[in-house]
Each structure stands twice: as structure tokens, then as C-alpha cells.
Amino acid sequence: MLYAILAHDAPDSLAGRRAHRPAHLERLLVLQNQGRLVLAGPRPRIDAADPGEAGFSGSLVVAEFESLQAAQAWAQDDPFMKAGVYQRIDVYPFVKTLPQ
Numbered sequence: 001m002l003y004a005i006l007a008h009d010a011p012d013s014l015a016g017r018r019a020h021r022p023a024h025l026e027r028l029l030v031l032q033n034q035g036r037l038v039l040a041g042p043r044p045r046i047d048a049a050d051p052g053e054a055g056f057s058g059s060l061v062v063a064e065f066e067s068l069q070a071a072q073a074w075a076q077d078d079p080f081m082k083a084g085v086y087q088r089i090d091v092y093p094f095v096k097t098l099p100q
Contacts, residue, residue: 001065001066001093001094002038002062002063002094002095003062003064003068003071003091003093004060004062004092004094005062005075005089006089006091006092007059007078007086007088007089007090008058008087008088009059009085009087010084010086010087011087013055013084013085013086013087014053014056016084016085017042017055017080020083023079024079027078028040028061031063036064036065038064040059040061040063041059041060043058045057058086059080062096072089072091075089075091076089
């Protein structure tokens with residue numbers, strides 16, 4: 001089943017986000033290579049693709065996992081979570097309707 005992982009950045013976490021981005025992306029590439037990643041990306045704090053020093057408010061990942069518990073465990077093991085970039089992560093079952 002698909003799960004939407006909605007991560008919320010901690011205040012003043014831009015430096016940590018930059019420092020731990022390679023490890024964070026590496027985990028996402030594993031999901032992509034397994035054919036389980038639907039989409040992933042950051043949520044800018046301002047209305048801009050590159051928010052500069054305004055930074056990000058969090059991230060969104062939609063991916064396939066065997067269960068809600070597996071998705072939650074994967075999310076909690078993220079380098080951003082371990083480094084304190086993420087303040088909180090919410091995980092929801094997700095049903096993709098479009099595009100088909």
C-alpha cells in the first residue's frame with residue numbers, strides 16, 4: 001500500500017538539512033530503485049522553488065510500504081529525523097487515484 005509521509009522541520013534547521021541531505025537522498029534513491037517511490041520533495045517556507053535562506057517547512061514522501069508500521073519505522077530512521085531537522089513526522093495511508 002502507499003503511504004504519505006509528511007515531515008515537519010524544526011525551527012532553524014536549514015544548516016542541518018544541508019549537512020544531512022546526501023544521506024537523506026540516498027535512502028530515497030533506494031526506494032526509487034526498488035520501484036516503490038511515487039514522489040518526494042521538500043516544502044519551501046515561501047512561494048519559490050529555491051527559497052534560499054527562508055528554508056523549508058518540511059518534506060513530503062509518497063511511497064509503497066508493506067504496512068503503516070513499516071512506513072512509520074522507515075520515516076523515523078531518516079537521517080533528517082535523527083539529526084533533528086525534522087521536528088515531527090506524520091504517516092498516513094494513501095490511495096493514488098490520478099494519474100493512472
